[in-house]
Each structure stands twice: as structure tokens, then as C-alpha cells.
Amino acid sequence: MAQTLTFLLMDPPYENARTTTALRLVDAAIRKGCNVNVFAYEGAVYLPFAKQQPHANAVHGSDAAQEDHPNPKDWIAALAAAAQSKGLKLDWVNCGLCVDERGAAECIPSVRRGSPADFLKFVDASANTLVIPTR
């Protein structure tokens, strides 16, 4: 039976390297055959925000297509798809009050709204839990 790991993230997108590192850890866990829970707290509820858009980059001399600028919502969707293709689950929960105060309700379909009680259930059901706080 697959192990389950839980992560708690706090950082909003595009602010620091913790976001990319955290999602790489999720990717690695899925590749290793783990189910993964993510509880997005505070600014991290913006990671799966549906209205993120890529853009061109005049400094790089690239248009939007050439720049292929990442939107974390697409990374998260890809992680969910990767988990599903392996018969695993990425259960991503956005903290509801954090969503409300930030106006971040529009998120990609594979994400659900929840509360810290969901995080506690994750913790109790997981082999281990990693909290990656913001600074």
C-alpha cells in the first residue's frame, strides 16, 4: 500500500525559491509512489489560482509562447495528473479563511477548500509531515 506524505506550504507564488523546492519535493514523492497531501496556508492559496497567466518577456526578447513562463497552477495540475496516472492521489486543500481574505476562490479543479481540521486529518493519516513556513 502506498505511503502518504503531507506538506504544508505558506508562500505565495513568485516570491522565493521555497515554492519551487516544495513542488519538486511533491513531484519526487509522487515519482516514488507516494500519495501526497498539501495544505496550502496563507499566501500559498494563490499557488493554484486559476487566473494566473503567462506573459512575454521583452528583456529576454521573447513573446509569450517563446518565454513559456511558468504558472504554478499548471505545475500543480501536472502533479495531480501525474499522481492520477500512477493510481495515486494529490489531495490539495486550500485553507478557506486564507482564501476568503485574499479573494483567491477561483482555483484549478483539482484543488478543494478546507480548514486546519483537514490538515490535522492529513497529519494523522501520513507517514510524515513537512511544514515549509514562510519568512
Place this chain on the structure above:
Amino acid sequence: MTKKVLSIVENGFRATLEEQDDTVIWFAHVLKGAGAEMTVLLRGNAVNYATRKQDPSGLAFGDRKQTRPPRIHEDLSSLAKKGVAVLAVHEDVGHYGLKRDDLIPEVELVPKTRVPQLIDEFDRVWWW
């Protein structure tokens, strides 16, 4: 069975005026209410959270006044009353020029040397 959690809060006063509390202390309240077994350890500048005589009221932008300032020392007291042990690193308290009498009575001071032992006593350790 619920795992025993040590929540170490080291990063204090991050967005506390905007949130009207400390979001990690708030999180501890909610998790306790959901059945978690928790202990909170304050270290670094977060030990200031336990100071009794704090008053961050008066925040205003133009005519808009904020009416509910954070009262984190009260949040810690009420957390302790719910059965969550609230600890603070003694050396960090001194580093910030605080004395025992400056702090809420519910906080227990522990020496820095105790922290590694504490970490060993819990199933999960979250460092914020």
C-alpha cells in the same frame, strides 16, 4: 491516535497587524479544537509574544481605523487555558531584555539546552 506535536514559533510579528493575530498561534488554537495534542515553543523574537503590556491599537489609514488590534499575549493565555503548554526559551527572553514578570503567567521558560530533548519527545516537530 493523534500524534503529539511540538510547534516551534520563531518568526514573530510577521503580518500580525494585517491578520490581527499570529497565524501560527491561531492555527494552534484551531488544531487544538480539532483534537490535536500540541505544545507551543516560542523562540527568537517570537518570545515577545508573551509580553503582557503590549498595545498595538491605533492603526489607521486616512479615515479608516482598525478597531481590533492583535492581542497575541491573550491568544497565548487562552491557548494555555485550552490545555496547550506554552513554552519560551529563557535565553531568548533575556536577549530581548525581558524579565519573567514581563510575561504572561501561563508561559513556562525552558533553557535552550532543553530544546533538543523536547524535539525528541514529540511525534511531529514543526518549525515556523
